[in-house]
Amino acid sequence: MRILISPDSYRGVLSSGAVANAMEEGLKRSRLSASFVKQPVADGGEGTVDTLVEHLQGRFVTSTVTGLLGDPIEAKWGLLFDDTIAVIEISAASGVETVPAYRRDPMLATTYGTGELIRNALDHGCQRIFLGLGGSGTIDGGLGILEALGVRFQDADGKLLPRGGGALAKLETIEATGVDPRICNGALTVLCDIEIPIFFDGTSIIRMFGPQKGASVDEIAQLELGFERLSSVIKDHFGSMIGEELYGGAAGGAAGSLRALIGARLVSGIDTILSLLRFDELLRTVDIVVTGEGRIDRQTLRGKAPVGVIGAAKKFDIPVYCVTGTLADGVNSDDLGCSAPIFELPDNNTGSFDPETSYAQIVQTAEKLGNTLLHNATARAY
Secondary structure (H helix, E strand, O other), X not given: OEEEEOOXXXXXXXXXXXXHHHHHHHHHHOOOOOEEEEOOOOOOOOOHHHHHHHHOOOEEEEEEEEOOOOOEEEEEEEEEOOOOEEEEEHHHHHEHHHOOHHHOOOOOOOOHHHHHHHHHHHHOOOOXXXXXXXXXXXXXXXXXXXXXXXXXXXXXXXXXXXXXXXXXXXXXXXXXXXXXXHHOOOOEEEEEOOOOOOEEOOEXXXXXXXXXXXXXXXXXXXXXXXXXXXXXXXXXXXXXXOOOOOOOOHHHHHHHHHHHHHOOEEEEHHHHHHHHOOHHHHHOOOOEEEEOOOEEOOOHHHOOHHHHHHHHHHOOOOOEEEEEOEEOOOOOHHHHOOOOOOEEOHHHOOOOOOHHHHHHHHHHHHHHHHHHHHHHHHHHHO
16 A cells, blocks of 8 residues: 655644654554655645745745835745746745734735745746745735836825735726836746635625734725725726636735736646646555645635645545644535545644644544554455
8 A cells, every 4th residue: 555645734833744744654653554655735825835846856045025014024935947937925925924913914914025026036037936825914915016016006196005905995096017027928827725706705805814814893894995996996907807706815815916917827726736746646656645734624625735635636536534633613524525534633723732742643643544544444355
């Protein structure tokens, strides 16, 4: 029996590589006779740069750019394929985890530093840029990124808008004639970690993600008005609708604006990353796949890493087992398409765990999975 171990990270606790190591250790502790191959994955969120650089023999670069609330920050990104392709995470410069919870303020938070990283990649001579949108701390519609690339957003008096989502309602005109021409030829591919429009089913990304980014009830209402204004101005100036497209809501609406204003390609993060990793070739060599992430909930079903891994394995009729830190109520293995009930860590909450505790509990849970696989194999033999 040959088992492929392909988890995403347990965000804020363990990298995907560390999770894969813990799963392998636990499976080896079980009585299951098997060999193992590890291929950690990402979906455009935390760990995307590490996964692609480490497994495609790229190299890391660090740049000092504008942080979430305007302070300088050291942000890591990657170069691939003889430095012709860059991979950047919005979470590196503009991520929700870059500031403590009490400082989070989506009215002021900006993606400008992510735009500076894109500009740095262009200055390195990169012909193509992959931008992962998971883990942002912003609801600015990507205006910070676009400003850094030369787009001007102005109010009724012709003044530049202040950075942050709080200024969106004052938007009057967009001037894109000064945008960096190097990014307007399809150079930017946006790796979306979730399939979600800005507005959907009577709600919005602002209501869904605003609280975790620090928005109050009143601020959510203001931000929704701001996005209605942004959508209207983009439609008037560029003839493009951003409110209801499939990936448009990723990273606080940044995806939709990047497509409308500079022609960025919006793609499934996990599907694109699996393709870059030649995941299908690995699947042809294994009998079972083990995947997982820190929390499995309804958002997972909207195109997160485990769903992509399970979908890829299904093409080859390979059973998939899932190990998660927390399983939300109302979500089960049938929703994901797993081959058995989802294996959940003890205590049902990775959020308060330190990395050492989480690692040990993944080992324990993976050992339980290994013994379950052994029991199933023995039962089939009889």
